[in-house]
Amino acid sequence: MRARALLIAVGLLVAGAPAPASAAADCAGVTVVVDFRALGGEVRTGCAAGDPGSGLAALSGAGFGYRMAQRFAGFVCRIDNVPESDPCVNASPTDAYWSYWHARPGGSWVYSDVGAAGRDPAPGAVEGWAFGAGGQPGVAPPAPAPARPEPTHAPPPQPTGQPGQPGLPGQPDRQGQPVQPGRSGEPAPQTGATTQPGSAEPTPDRAGATTATAESAGTQSAAPADITTLATGEQPGGEVGLLVGLAVIALLGALGWWTVRRRRQAGS
Numbered sequence: 001m002r003a004r005a006l007l008i009a010v011g012l013l014v015a016g017a018p019a020p021a022s023a024a025a026d027c028a029g030v031t032v033v034v035d036f037r038a039l040g041g042e043v044r045t046g047c048a049a050g051d052p053g054s055g056l057a058a059l060s061g062a063g064f065g066y067r068m069a070q071r072f073a074g075f076v077c078r079i080d081n082v083p084e085s086d087p088c089v090n091a092s093p094t095d096a097y098w099s100y101w102h103a104r105p106g107g108s109w110v111y112s113d114v115g116a117a118g119r120d121p122a123p124g125a126v127e128g129w130a131f132g133a134g135g136q137p138g139v140a141p142p143a144p145a146p147a148r149p150e151p152t153h154a155p156p157p158q159p160t161g162q163p164g165q166p167g168l169p170g171q172p173d174r175q176g177q178p179v180q181p182g183r184s185g186e187p188a189p190q191t192g193a194t195t196q197p198g199s200a201e202p203t204p205d206r207a208g209a210t211t212a213t214a215e216s217a218g219t220q221s222a223a224p225a226d227i228t229t230l231a232t233g234e235q236p237g238g239e240v241g242l243l244v245g246l247a248v249i250a251l252l253g254a255l256g257w258w259t260v261r262r263r264r265q266a267g268s
Contacts, residue, residue, distance in 0.1 A: 030061070030125050071089055072091040109128055
């Protein structure tokens with residue numbers, strides 16, 4: 001009997017049985033665990049990808065072959081063609097049959113009260129098979145896959161200038177104000193005229209102040225002095241200008257009087 005079991009185990013290895021797996025984390029579907037230890041084999045785990053429609057579909061999708069009893073529809077009598085001693089005509093005896101189980105990942109085995117043909121396992125579930133007298137598989141249901149951490153995305157850095165380095169276009173100066181190209185930390189000059197407080201006339205800006213002053217000085221120096229202006233004292237100078245104007249008028253009057261007197265003397 002032992003020799004026969006050994007030959008069966010060797011035959012399964014040569015036939016290329018599915019490699020064992022230790023966790024349901026490798027399966028994107030239904031995990032299937034089959035315990036062959038009562039037949040001289042080992043516990044093997046397979047994966048039925050996707051959403052198999054029944055327990056039988058999950059068994060075959062996980063890489064295990066099966067055979068059903070001829071006179072008992074839906075009853076699995078062999079898995080991967082063992083045990084060969086079962087003729088698969090009637091239902092297997094209660095002390096030597098494939099019991100059918102299900103579980104949640106990392107949970108406990110639950111004996112299925114529905115045959116594998118009538119059960120629809122959900123993706124992520126675990127199916128179990130064990131040969132013997134109705135005992136559950138000798139290993140616990142594989143643990144669920146560990147939760148994967150969600151990737152974090154750092155926000156892109158905002159383009160900012162380096163404080164304390166004025167003079168670069170578009171970068172903030174020490175006070176955080178943008179500097180215009182061509183200047184060293186000073187704000188751009190104003191091009192329009194500004195009005196001084198208390199005055200209705202605009203005053204020129206810095207760029208036009210020197211030119212306006214020069215033109216004004218040239219105009220005043222080129223204009224001849226007017227006697228009326230000197231007399232009235234409207235030119236800047238205050239009382240001194242007024243006295244000078246009166247002196248000129250008196251001098252002209254004396255000169256006119258002297259000229260008239262001399263003409264009279266010459267005529268007589």
